[in-house]
Amino acid sequence: MKKNKNTFWEFFASVKLALFCFFTLAIASIVGTIIPQNEAPSFYLQKYGVKAAEVFRLLNIPDMYNSWWFVSLLSLFSINLIVCSIDRLPTVWKMVTMDNLATKVGRLEKMTPRQQFGSPKPMQEVVAEVEQTLSDAGWKPSRRERDGGTLLFSQKTPWVRFGVYIVHLSILVIFAGAIIGTLFGAKGSIMVREKSIVPYYYDRGSQMQVPLGFDLRVNDFSLTYYDTGAPKEFRSDLTVIENGQEVLNKSIVVNDPLNYKGFTFYQSSYQAYDEYWITVQNQNSGERKTFLARPGTEIKWREAGVTLGIVNLMQPDRWGRYRLKIWFSDGKGEPSVFWLDGETLVSVERLDGAFAFKSEQLFATGLQIAKDPGVWPVYIGCTMMLLGLIIAFFLSHKRVWVYIYDEENKTKLLVAGSANKNKVGFESMYDTLVEKLEENETLQLSKV
């Protein structure tokens, strides 16, 4: 490929531009960490004054990471990555695919490490023996007759030269994933009370209702505490309902969301209400019903001829413990008044038999909703980046040549090697290989 060596191309291919991008992106990013992002316009007016707020508005500082200039910087960075990779790849491709058996003997004579040997054995025998020794040592060679001699060549991991470009490509793949997410993804949230069904959520940007395409029912929310009073677990029991059918049931916690049809539901917050679920069971008939009761209001269960209400309460403490004072009448005899201790079951004897009571505080669970088809590209990009970095930093392209030729009826060997990285490590590998050749009794090598 002929390189288009104009200054424009060179500018976009340059490492200097990469350095410029790193520094400007780093410095610009700092701004967004110091100035709070995505606050209301009035916030900036109050905190920074009219003039600053106006400058912020012009430069889109309140939403800096999505501003035209920050996105332009990221684009410049991407162009830099693409152009420099296109610029350098042909050379690297040549290095990886090159015919190393065509390497000039003169070049081998200048390589480090290299060593020369002589052998009393005829050339053909030496070639066969060296080939065998290299193969045994894990350097299976290819061969070619050259300039009256034979050149053997073996290499390891030539493809690692692409490592750096895998890293460059990985960044572009991550950006592609981010763009896919922005274009086709959705982010939102919804607060749902227990035992309610929602067919929609609120979009994070527009605050508009967006249909889910199915129904989500919140069966229960529970909150547990450690002895210290710190929250231990937020748990929501969810059911997905589609066309009237319950299709999926899952209890989610903060690090374990629910996935359905591309949407993911995350436990994110909750709200406690001053209302209580009260379940009453007639222990004779087994009839049972749950009511939502607000303190001070009367509840009637007509079918059972029962009236009840919360007449007093002790608000939940920091472990979520509360007490309810219940007033209850089934129309027979004096009404019962008793305390319900949190969620413990209480049985009350009446003239006609016993009634059981259980209470639970009403909560709403706050769910984050995300749909991001760009996540997989991003994850693939991240994996590529780590693999690419390991390849680029720790693996090297190692090459070994043995040129066997005849000089005044004596067989001579030239052993040369090269590695593109970690030369120290390679030299000890090369030394081991040379030792194996020297130890070979058939070859009877002597240093020249």
Next chain:
Amino acid sequence: MDSSKLLGITTFIYMFSSVIYLGMFIFRVKKIGLLATVVTIIGLLVNTAGIGMRWLESYQMGIGHAPLSNMYESLVFFAWSIVLLYIIIEFVYKNKIIGAFAVPFAFASMAYASLSPEFSDRINPLVPALQSNWLIAHVFTCFIGYAAFAVACGTGIMYLVKLRDKGESPDGLLSTLPPLKVIDDITHKIILFGFIWLSAGIISGAVWANSAWGTYWSWDPKETWSLITWFIYASALHARFTRGWGGKRIAWISIIGFLAVIFTYYGVNFLLSGLHSYGAS
């Protein structure tokens, strides 16, 4: 022996070890080199035992979790990572002078953890957001990276110190330091190593954030600062391919990079607000 005692002892051993390494460098007493290494290894073992004990204690308390959940625990782990990494470097490069520029970081981290009144060494249960298998992976990768950058900062300082060596006195203080080219090579290799771990740390954080909040990247100050740090070290890696950007500038980048690491790790928690607030306790 409880974990607090073991970690207290660790602090003193690292102080002692720092003094020996610095003494070896300043007074050119090569003989105490072996002592320095032995003391440091003992420190590392006690540090390891302290972390292990703390882990065990959390299970005995019924709130078992890896001791990587708050500022105190992370400072202890930071010190552990620095010393582990330094010991490996000492064995690979067979050079003890680097110790004078690396072990003091570990001591500083331990001392800050134990002495600072703002961090409690109490074992607290994990809040829901931290109850994830990603906790260990994320903290481990980040701190191995941070430790590498601490050592790279040390060798960067060493480079700048060595620059002042005009070679006038053959047995001067600075002549004991390795040649500039060698220091530069060590710094470069440690930055490469740290860069992989930092990348892995950012990525594990992103994957975790996505599984907990549904967003792998939200430009939260902590995330953003880790990215700023990443850019700084990326520039160190590319600077080598630019003429006129040799050792001296890279040494400076290794110092500036480490300041960014400190800010990402520590400064963000106290000076900026964001999602990553667990570290502040």
